[in-house]
Amino acid sequence: GTNVHAVLEQAPVAVPAIASRKHQLLVLSARTKEALTTVSSRLADHIGKGTSQSLADIAWTLQAGRTEFPVRRFVIAGDGEEATAALSRSFTPRRHEGGARQVAFLFSGQGSQYAGMGQDLYAGEPVYRAAIDQCNGILKYMDLDLCKVLFEGSDEDLAKTSIAQPALFATEYAMAKLWQSWGVEPAAMMGHSIGEYVAAHLAGVMTLEEALLLVAERGRLMHAMPAGAMATVQLEGDQVRSRLPDGVEIAAINAPELTAIS
Secondary structure, eight states, rough: OOOOOOOOSSOOOOOOOOSSSEEEEEHHHEESSHHHHHHHHHHHHHHHOOOOHHHHHHHHHHSSSOOOOSSSEEEESSSSHHHHHHHOOOOOOOOOOOSSOOOOEEEEOTTOOOOTTTHHHHHHOOHHHHHHHHHHHHHGTTTOHHHHHHOOOOHHHHHHHHHHHHHHHHHHHHHHHHHHHOOOOOOEEEETTTTHHHHHHHSSSOOHHHHHHHHHHHHHHHHHOOOOOOOEESSOOHHHHTOOTTTEEEEEEEEETEEEEE
């Protein structure tokens, strides 16, 4: 009944992880705010002493190797100095008693695009990059190099409807796939304009190729139309309709007192 312990060799020296991201998410929890303040202070002291541990290793341990208590906080930092400073600041904790929280994915429409959107994600997140490359392969029939447009083009290039719509679709699709790879599954999805097509694909209404080709053709046809103009009026649809001159129509009623005319 006696336990015998034999040391066979020295434990190997731990090799610090190479950070795959510019910033790390440090999550902490405790049973009370006072305890959480103490935990934060101890972690700040530990990091501030110039530990040999990488910030990526610390972030992983906090996320995967700690019990989840109801009183919580998080900080985002790019290095030890930033982490120490953030952990030392006063904070208002959030409380979560456990259980899964539902998440909704919201997808925006045209007008939210800008040159370089998603560039850091494409460079640093393999899942995001694979999704963009997948969309790029589908769009080759248009002679559209999606990566060149997104990461080397200008805001003027992305203002063209024929480019903006497939570029937005691909970006939003890649973003959704990235969140899903992290285990975040939507309980609901909502999209505006182009965003509706992303939601429809993710909900299984149509395949990726069907949705993306439809969006690309939609953008091409819209771009080929004569130039027009749109405006937003903060009135109900009926109030707007009675004031419209010939040649101006209601394009969409976006909310009870938010009407788009064209």
